[in-house]
Amino acid sequence: MLGAMQLRCGASMLKAQAAAPSFAPFIAARTSSVKCLGSTCRARRQQTGVARLTRAQAVATQDAATKSPPKKDKSEFMLQTLTLWLLKEEQEGRIDNELAVVLSSIAVACKQIASMVNRAGISNLTGLAGEQNISGEDQKKLDIVSNEVFSNCLRASGRTGVIASEEEDEPVAVEETYSGNYVVVFDPLDGSSNIDAGISTGSIFGVYAPSEECRLDDMDDPNKMMENCLLNTCQPGSALLTAGYCLYSSSTIFVLTTGKGVYGFTLDPLVGEFILSHDDVKVPDSGKIYAFNEGNYAGWEKGLQDYMMSLKDPEKHGGKPYSARYIGSLVGDFHRTMLYGGIYGYPADNTNKTGKLRLLYECAPMSYIMEQAGGVGSTGQERVLDICPEKVHQRVPLFVGSPKEVAYLESFIKK
Numbered sequence: 001m002l003g004a005m006q007l008r009c010g011a012s013m014l015k016a017q018a019a020a021p022s023f024a025p026f027i028a029a030r031t032s033s034v035k036c037l038g039s040t041c042r043a044r045r046q047q048t049g050v051a052r053l054t055r056a057q058a059v060a061t062q063d064a065a066t067k068s069p070p071k072k073d074k075s076e077f078m079l080q081t082l083t084l085w086l087l088k089e090e091q092e093g094r095i096d097n098e099l100a101v102v103l104s105s106i107a108v109a110c111k112q113i114a115s116m117v118n119r120a121g122i123s124n125l126t127g128l129a130g131e132q133n134i135s136g137e138d139q140k141k142l143d144i145v146s147n148e149v150f151s152n153c154l155r156a157s158g159r160t161g162v163i164a165s166e167e168e169d170e171p172v173a174v175e176e177t178y179s180g181n182y183v184v185v186f187d188p189l190d191g192s193s194n195i196d197a198g199i200s201t202g203s204i205f206g207v208y209a210p211s212e213e214c215r216l217d218d219m220d221d222p223n224k225m226m227e228n229c230l231l232n233t234c235q236p237g238s239a240l241l242t243a244g245y246c247l248y249s250s251s252t253i254f255v256l257t258t259g260k261g262v263y264g265f266t267l268d269p270l271v272g273e274f275i276l277s278h279d280d281v282k283v284p285d286s287g288k289i290y291a292f293n294e295g296n297y298a299g300w301e302k303g304l305q306d307y308m309m310s311l312k313d314p315e316k317h318g319g320k321p322y323s324a325r326y327i328g329s330l331v332g333d334f335h336r337t338m339l340y341g342g343i344y345g346y347p348a349d350n351t352n353k354t355g356k357l358r359l360l361y362e363c364a365p366m367s368y369i370m371e372q373a374g375g376v377g378s379t380g381q382e383r384v385l386d387i388c389p390e391k392v393h394q395r396v397p398l399f400v401g402s403p404k405e406v407a408y409l410e411s412f413i414k415k
Contacts, residue, residue, distance in 0.1 A: 236388045293346070310412075376401065
């Protein structure tokens with residue numbers, strides 16, 4: 001009986017299993033589908049990654065092609081000397097080899113004069129020489145020596161046809177060279193009255209285009225040759241090819257322009273070279289510093305007196321008046337004005353009806369430098385560089401400095 005029951009239960013179970021739906025085919029199909037989808041996704045992801053990598057590499061290649069190569073760090077031992085700077089100016093076509101030689105010769109003269117100025121007190125080079133120059137000024141011993149040093153260096157360069165010095169009566173034709181070479185004008189030692197006190201002095205120079213008229217062929221007629229030399233020396237400042245000055249002070253600084261910016265070179269006594277120290281100097285648009293010899297105030301015209309009083313009025317300048325800084329050396333006062341801003345002036349007065357500074361040797365070169373630095377050079381009535389000298393030692397008033405400061409002065413005295 002028990003056996004029969006077991007058989008019936010077993011049969012019932014088999015029937016139930018046969019009647020129940022089978023999930024195996026569905027599970028197998030689902031599993032197969034998932035496996036297929038997984039391989040496809042992985043393939044697509046791989047393809048997308050390769051495409052992105054290819055695009056990234058292409059962009060990187062394009063950027064590398066357009067970007068300039070990285071600049072090398074400047075060595076701390078690299079020195080930009082005046083000689084190298086002149087070579088660069090020649091390569092860029094702003095000067096030629098002949099003019100570079102002239103400027104190098106002037107730099108040598110400035111080194112010699114700097115050495116003499118530093119040793120003047122112990123080399124018996126202080127005091128008066130007992131003579132007067134063409135302008136009636138007492139000559140210092142160093143005036144005469146500096147003039148000889150400058151002249152000798154320019155003659156030895158073999159590139160100058162005419163040289164004109166503030167200390168000489170007339171321009172001198174250089175016998176060592178033929179005409180067609182450069183005309184150089186210079187003040188060998190400006191502010192020499194300060195030498196005995198150890199105050200800053202300086203040399204000023206300007207170079208004009210080669211002279212075609214002052215020829216050694218005219219040596220048979222010295223008067224004709226001198227007349228031609230005078231005509232070619234008396235050129236307006238706008239015709240200057242280059243101008244500069246050398247400041248002899250706590251350091252010796254050679255400042256130069258070749259018509260595109262102003263650059264300063266400081267003499268390194270250990271190396272014996274002028275090293276670039278002031279790159280592309282620009283004068284500030286304005287500056288609350290003025291440099292005038294106010295001892296001559298009573299002899300100035302009314303407009304200039306009113307201008308000077310306005311500088312001292314705090315209410316007109318934001319509660320603080322201008323500061324007075326006057327050395328008595330054109331190069332020293334000019335150098336400070338160019339670096340700090342402000343104005344330097346040497347006007348005409350009752351004693352010096354047309355001013356005291358020489359147009360050819362001082363006013364024109366310094367105005368040219370100031371304009372190249374972004375400043376202004378004026379007589380109070382007109383631009384200095386537009387004046388054509390009528391004689392070699394012609395004098396004019398001079399006002400140089402920041403554009404706004406010179407314009408403010410002109411508003412008082414321009415007629």
